Amino acid sequence: MLTVLSQLEIEIVSERTKFGLTGAIKNGHIPGKCPLGYKRDETKKMIIDEITKDIVVRIFNMYLEGKSYQTIANILNEEKITSPTNKKWRDVAVAKIINNKIYVGDFERYKSTQERESIVYMNVVEPIITRAMFEDVQAQKEKNQRAFCRDRVYLFMQKLLCPKCGKIMTCKGSGGKKKKYMYYHCDDCKIYYREDKVEEAIMPIIMNFIEYDMTVKNYFYPVLADKKEKDTKKLDKEISLLENKKNRIKEAYLQGIVEVGDFSKDYKMIDEKLGILEQKRLEVIDTNKQTFSPQALMADRDVAKEKLIRSNQFKNMLMAEWESKTKEEKQEFISKFIESITLAKDEKGYFDLVNLKFRSSYIEQVSKLMDNGMFDVEIPCTKGKEETTVTSTVLMDKKELKEYMDRLNDYYEVSYYELRRLDEPKKGYQRKYFTIDLVNDNGEKLFKLV
Numbered sequence: 482m483l484t485v486l487s488q489l490e491i492e493i494v495s496e497r498t499k500f501g502l503t504g505a506i507k508n509g510h511i512p513g514k515c516p517l518g519y520k521r522d523e524t525k526k527m528i529i530d531e532i533t534k535d536i537v538v539r540i541f542n543m544y545l546e547g548k549s550y551q552t553i554a555n556i557l558n559e560e561k562i563t564s565p566t567n568k569k570w571r572d573v574a575v576a577k578i579i580n581n582k583i584y585v586g587d588f589e590r591y592k593s594t595q596e597r598e599s600i601v602y603m604n605v606v607e608p609i610i611t612r613a614m615f616e617d618v619q620a621q622k623e624k625n626q627r628a629f630c631r632d633r634v635y636l637f638m639q640k641l642l643c644p645k646c647g648k649i650m651t652c653k654g655s656g657g658k659k660k661k662y663m664y665y666h667c668d669d670c671k672i673y674y675r676e677d678k679v680e681e682a683i684m685p686i687i688m689n690f691i692e693y694d695m696t697v698k699n700y701f702y703p704v705l706a707d708k709k710e711k712d713t714k715k716l717d718k719e720i721s722l723l724e725n726k727k728n729r730i731k732e733a734y735l736q737g738i739v740e741v742g743d744f745s746k747d748y749k750m751i752d753e754k755l756g757i758l759e760q761k762r763l764e765v766i767d768t769n770k771q772t773f774s775p776q777a778l779m780a781d782r783d784v785a786k787e788k789l790i791r792s793n794q795f796k797n798m799l800m801a802e803w804e805s806k807t808k809e810e811k812q813e814f815i816s817k818f819i820e821s822i823t824l825a826k827d828e829k830g831y832f833d834l835v836n837l838k839f840r841s842s843y844i845e846q847v848s849k850l851m852d853n854g855m856f857d858v859e860i861p862c863t864k865g866k867e868e869t870t871v872t873s874t875v876l877m878d879k880k881e882l883k884e885y886m887d888r889l890n891d892y893y894e895v896s897y898y899e900l901r902r903l904d905e906p907k908k909g910y911q912r913k914y915f916t917i918d919l920v921n922d923n924g925e926k927l928f929k930l931v
């Protein structure tokens with residue numbers, strides 16, 4: 482009788498906690514241990530821990546570069562980064578982070594330890610990484626399940642797809658004592674590509690990425706940075722909390738409540754955390770300093786670029802940037818942008834680009850820039866018989882255009898001309914194209930299409 486009763490009681494209690502739990506979760510009161518990157522506030526709500534958040538972002542980035550759980554664990558151990566368990570980092574600890582949906586803001590609760598079935602509560606905490614990045618990670622996981630190219634650094638590790646069967650091409654070094662070449666191959670289709678040839682073939686694409694990357698670093702970062710990252714309020718609060726804690730410990734020590742050993746250990750730890758937060762605060766203030774207009778930033782970038790083009794230094798500068806990277810850095814760089822690439826060889830042995838898939842996180846950035854009318858594309862055109870390209874900006878409205886022109890006028894004399902839309906050609910007729918002179922009758926040089 483007693484057992485039945487208690488059983489009943491247990492069920493009712495667990496029903497009740499379940500019910501209460503759902504509501505609690507929706508309010509950010511996530512049960513269980515706080516994962517790395519998060520901490521609990523005064524009300525036990527799970528919030529971002531500014532001190533450890535960056536470690537999480539870094540782990541995701543390393544994984545997307547193709548590094549294994551174990552490699553990531555080794556790197557973190559080497560750098561003496563504290564693990565969530567305060568022990569050495571192990572592959573399972575890294576895997577747990579990579580697979581935890583909490584980092585995009587969702588809490589996944591398994592119904593029981595035996596069942597695989599789970600409930601997902603969406604957007605219950607503030608995310609640390611974007612959904613686009615998490616999507617990239619899922620794609621990466623499939624690739625990582627088959628261990629590829631672990632013997633040394635290959636530029637296009639897990640990126641090249643076989644043009645015939647679509648499988649990931651594996652990498653191989655060859656040559657023994659002879660000059661060593663690195664290869665990508667498909668066993669089934671007997672296709673071999675030399676790495677240096679592949680690199681040569683996609684160099685124009687890499688140059689575009691280099692330009693994009695430098696532009697973001699030097700000019701566009703404020704546009705892409707999250708709004709919450711531009712706010713120092715949260716950091717200020719954490720700093721003052723820690724400072725209070727520091728004072729309390731000092732007081733306790735002075736009153737003889739704590740031993741000197743414990744005191745200096747705690748004191749040092751708090752000081753280190755404060756150091757990290759204060760550094761972050763400085764960085765935030767730095768990005769806020771320039772009250773920026775996206776169009777002014779773009780104009781500055783375009784002028785700097787134009788100067789380099791006029792002195793024929795533009796391509797050299799990009800090339801130098803690429804060449805200054807180590808092989809490992811090159812591989813990491815490529816993996817930031819490219820999800821997969823398919824090349825086919827023609828009869829003459831030249832590579833044709835069949836397909837190129839970008840990483841979702843890169844696409845997300847680009848669409849953010851497009852929303853601000855800041856994304857340029859090169860439109861192919863002909864100049865006499867020569868093929869060339871014209872830089873064009875997409876999605877810029879009148880107001881943005883004015884801001885852009887005003888800023889450009891600080892450097893160059895610029896004017897703008899409206900193009901008249903040609904009527905759609907009738908069926909059966911060849912489509913008419915615009916003809917624009919790169920230099921017009923007034924001696925003005927075409928700068929950009931908008």
Ligand SMILES: [Zn+2]
Nearest residue numbers: 643646667670
């Ligand atoms: Zn194949």
